[in-house]
Amino acid sequence: MPKLYQPEAFAVPDGIYLDGNSLGLMPHAAKQAVERRLNEWATQAVVGWDEWFGLSESLSPQLARLAGARPEEVIATGSITANLHALLATFYRPQGQRRHLLATALDFPTDLYALRSWADREGAELRLIPSRDGHTLHPDDIAAAITDEIAIVLLPTVLYRSGQLLDVARWTAAAHQQGCLIGWDAAHSMGAVPHQFHDDGADFAVWCSYKYLNAGPGAPGGLYVHERHAGVLPGLRGWWGNDKTSQFQMDNEYRRAGDAGAYQLGTPPVLSLAALEGALEVYRGVDPEELRARSLELTDLLLALAEEQLPEMQVITPRPAAERGGHVSLQWQHNRQVSLALRARRIIPDYREPGILRLAPIPFYNNEDDVRGVVQAMREIIDSREYEAAGEGSAVS
Ligand SMILES: Cc1ncc(COP(=O)(O)O)c(C=O)c1O
Structure with a gap:
């Protein structure tokens, strides 16, 4: 150790x-990993794709440990904002009176922008759990806001300003009891607070890797989707979400990757992924x-x-x-x-x-x-x- x-x-x-x-x-290991990938580009040019092709997936076991998930349930990709859109496009399915979205008045603005754009499309409401003191959320207010009119709840694991940590297991169970799906923004906990997203039953989670994961400015973030949703067709599809074995058949038919890699859209940023690859070495064995x-x-x-x-x-x-x-x-x-x-x-x-x-x-x-x-x-x-x-x-x- x-x-x-x-x-x-x-x-x-x-x-x-x-x-x-x-x-x-x-981390020096991040710099070394980027240099290694740059060197591959310099010496192998396009042949380098033979290895870079599966780079995102190769990071899943390490990310899964930190997320408390199975490797197939996570993927390094996108940004929190882009991943939220991809997941809302997939899981926001308003039906009858269950049509509204629920977040909190203390969320990081991009989450609210993303959620509101989906609420606007459907003519639904983005409801916000209020804060009594302007800094934290009271459990009674969270519980009261989760109703059978809510299609999706999105909560922060840790509130970005006050640092309040919410109980993922408790609020996931509360959302499911009311028939809602629940996602988590783990920007301020991934790499700092251990998670058990799978065992807690969370439907999905998103995070960035430039904070506690030390992967550098604008590094690709990540997402988790519980395996119970593994067959669901992503609402936003791109060729990088195709099953790896048939991606290069180029036969115009999208075959969903069996794992969370299905939520990838286009060609991944290999050099920034390399920084994440190196940065995750710091966590190895920790x-x-x-x-x-x-x-x-x-x-x-x-x-x-x-x-x-x-x-x-x-x-x-x-x-x-x-x-x-x-x-x-x-x-x-x-x-x-x-x-x-x-x-x-x-x-x-x-x-x-x-x-x-x-x-x-x-x-x-x-x-x-x-x-x-x-x-x-x-x-x-x-x-x-x-x-x-x-x-x-x-x-x-
Ligand atoms: C809670 C939270 N969500 C989202 C973001 C930013 O999202 P993105 O990675 O899409 O820029 C931040 C950035 O600090 C954040 O703190």
Whole structure:
């Protein structure tokens, strides 16, 4: 079993990096894998496709371990947004009064854009589970919103701002009890929180791989579809979703791949897949439960220090370990400037409006010194009013 803490396996910038929940650091293995594939392109040209042809499928066993799924139920492909559209095109089948879509008021906007485009097509409603405190969801509100008028429920495993972790087994069972299908956006949990999507019975899930999976900016994401749907014809079809053995027969007849590869559309981005291929090496042999336990140790410390030393900040992440993911979120009206002042000190946090600093200590390359360092720096920045001198900063990251 390799040790979890292995900063030497990553390109770690000077300072403290706590933004692995937005863009994970580059594993050297990712760079090596891209270089290897580039070299194949240089030396083999089109003959390289003999190997690249099955590259996405070759990553399924490793992704399946992290998703708690069977290898045939997952595939590395697309982006969260594109995969959501592909899955809604397949599974959103409004019938009679069961026609509406359900998400949450706290979802990442792209999920809502995707869902609303399907609601609009059908003249249906996109219903949103409200939040009482603007940060988290109350179980009673989730339960009340799941009714027999809902065709599909989409929930985030971890809420992107507050970091609240939802119980996949519980809400999957609740959705099924009401006759709804349920999908999960696992952007903020894949690679950070162990999943059992198959045993929990979730219908589908989507994720990206540029966050905790460390596969680089714009790396292909992934999806999971429970094997009970294995025969369903994808609502969006392309030649890469054809059965591999007949894909190159070119006889104009689509034969669905037997596995989740059926949801692929066109030619995969081999060079970015190579980065994912290399990045997943970091996870090889790592026990997801052990990774999670270490992540909780670091976020426990961060929560304790923040509560003790940063009283002006509101901790908007739920305290119980079973209710939070891999990051801790602190809200304060001046946090945009605090985040810029931290960057000026080579400490990289993550910032989201309104006033939310997200901090994610990653067990692979962060330790207690980083956690203590960021809290101490924030105390100094506030006490010295250093943050008041910070400018507007970037609107992007
Ligand atoms: C919860 C969640 N969903 C979706 C996305 C983005 O989707 P995509 O990968 O399609 O850009 C993000 C990006 O941070 C996210 O946090």
